[in-house]
Amino acid sequence: MSTIGWGDPLSPSSFARPPRPxxxxxxxxxxxxxxxxxxxxxxxxxxxxxxxxxxxxxxxxxxxxxxxxxxxxxxxxxxxxxxxxxxxxxxxxxxxxxxxxxGLGALQPFLERSDVENIVVNGCDQTWITYTDGTKMPGPPVAENDERLVEWIQLLARRGNTGREFSHASPLLDVALSDGVRLAVVHWVSRRPHLAIRVHRLVDVTLAQLTELGTLTEALEGFLRAAILARRNIIVCGEVNSGKTTLVRALANEIPPEQRIITLESDFELFLDDPKLAHRHHDVVALEARQANAEGAGLVRLQDLVPACLRLNPDRVIVGEARQGELAPMLEVMYSGARGSMCTLHVHRPEHVFNRVVQLGRRADLGLSPEDLHLMFGMAEPLIVHIERDTERNARYVTEVMEVGPPADSAEPTRNHIFIPASEGPGTPAGGHISAALLEDLQAHGFDPALLTGDDAVPSGRGWT
Structure with a gap:
């Protein structure tokens, strides 16, 4: 039986919200x-x-x-x-x-539910639970006082893969816990400790399942599957909590299982190396950036890991999120190191991707001009896949796919809009605006060009919640 999330049977009842405790x-x-x-x-x-x-x-x-x-x-x-x-x-x-x-103490029962998406904690006595249908309800206290809460957070910080510090000297904490849980904490720059817990429900997920949920159309599913098999580079973009990581997981699950994948993340969230997913990926190396210790030693940045991972002979490299200096070496990987690689970017609109690349290059002080970055971006020839979240229904769906190529008549890379936003739901074909080279490549890997104009591209407008 096909499964999704943490193994719930893929049926309509699997996504219905059970009664709250x-x-x-x-x-x-x-x-x-x-x-x-x-x-x-x-x-x-x-x-x-x-x-x-x-x-x-x-x-x-x-x-x-x-x-x-x-x-x-x-x-x-x-x-x-x-x-x-x-x-x-x-x-x-x-x-x-x-x-x-x-586990997560008094919050553990909520993590074991299928309908809880996010949990925030404001001090020891105020908790808010956000459910998959978008509703927000109060939760239980998590400690007897804030001092005990800090002690508990420090215990959680040590559970992460790299064992991170949480103290006056290190007041910001991001750590990936087990079973698809990500924890972000801030204190000492705020009056009370504040926690944000994100629960990744769709860990073992495929493109076909996202189509069934309404996140993709059949045309998008066929297009993206062929793009993965054709080893096309892909950049998934969208806002915070729009579903970028889940979509990357689904895309990664289309990679042939014998290929060697290396994932690079600030905090483990992809979980492609999870033993429960060994049937999908036989050869995975998961690398995580490391913060400096209290003495300032031991720092390992994502931009350090990108070139280092190439010495581990990857077939593909996946960067969980390009935030700073790792973007330029990642584009180099896409161009000449490991074709068919992926990363995610935070952007509000897909057309902002080009300026975002320049912004990240400046932030990291890479010494590259905007023209240099645009040239690197264009030569990598990535497909830009934009995903959005409908905040009213808490549903996610892909709205646009763009083909990027080297600069031609301007400094920015060229672009073709293959799928464009629809009035509701996932993107619809843009009338076949696709380069001949890409179309030929996709056809060689099973894509039917008729999907770009066919009726089966009509969106369902649902999207996963």
Whole structure:
């Protein structure tokens, strides 16, 4: 059976939002009715097991150790003449300790739901949950005070692949946690600690599934699949939270499994090296940039990783997001290093891509003129794929595809609009504005040119949520 996200069957019911948990199901009542979790008890039991609950311990073994410690704690309660908690409370306590150490504490139940998209935390006592249909609801407190919240964040920071610092000296934190969760935190430049948690639901996703969800048309699906097989470079662009990373995952899943892929990211989000996706990609190297330590040593930038990864013999390189100095070496990779590579860019409109390239070049102080950057961009001949998010319906869909070539009559690269924005939903063909060389290349890899003018290009206007 085809699967999407974390393995939910691909059917309409899979995307229907289940009933929201009742208050007592959210972990807000742990030991004392509706009074909220007893943070001191959770912390005490966690501290007693700190030497044995390391990151490498098996989760089943961790649960057994926590259950034994909870039983010891219960015995102490009874010998002190206190009322023994019920079996249900004991189970919730075991789960709370497990979630505190290996999950996201009181927020873990929300991460296990299929309809939660983003979570923000403003201090220890204010949480907001955004669901996939766009609604925003309050969530539970996450710590007893802000000081304890900071301690918990520092624990989370150590779980990332590179083990990042969160302190007065490093008040900004970005870290990718397990199971498609990305955490961004800021403190000490704000009055209280603030967290933003993004949950990537569509991790194992294909172009066909995005077409079924209304994000693509059949014409777009066939075009993009052929472009991947033809080893055409692709730049996916759009605004924040528009679905760029999900689309790149779907595009990457069309790469033949025997090809060697190297991913470069500021924070792991693509997850192409996930063992659960080994059937799609047999040979993946995932590299992550590294921040400097408190002494200023150990910094590894994305722009350092781009040329370094070429020595690892990639067939394709995927940069999660080009933000600064990595853009120029990435264009070099697209031109001469590993054809068929991909990256993403933050832009509001696809026509802004050209100025965005110049802006990033200046920001990184690359010593390249705008003309140099435009020439590099054009010679890479990427396809620009623009994706948008309908904020009212929280739906994402591709609106435009543009073919880019070397500069001709002006300093900027040439462009052909292959798919243009429709009044609603994914992009529609622009009347076959496509170079003969690209069309011939795509036809050789299974693309039917009739899709550029056929009725099957009519959008559904839905898009995934």
């Amino acid at each position: 009742r208050t007592e199901d959210k972990g807000e009542a742990l030991l004392d009715g509706e009074a909220g979790p007893d943070w001191a008890v959770i912390r005490e039991i966690s501290q007693n097991l700190v030497d044995v609950l390391n990151d490498g311990v098996d989760r089943q073994r961790a649960r057994e150790l926590i259950e034994a410690e909870v039983r010891r704690w219960m015995h102490d309660q009874m010998t002190s003449g206190r009322l023994a908690p019920s079996a249900a409370v004991q189970r919730r306590l075991v789960q709370a300790v497990l979630d505190h150490r290996f």
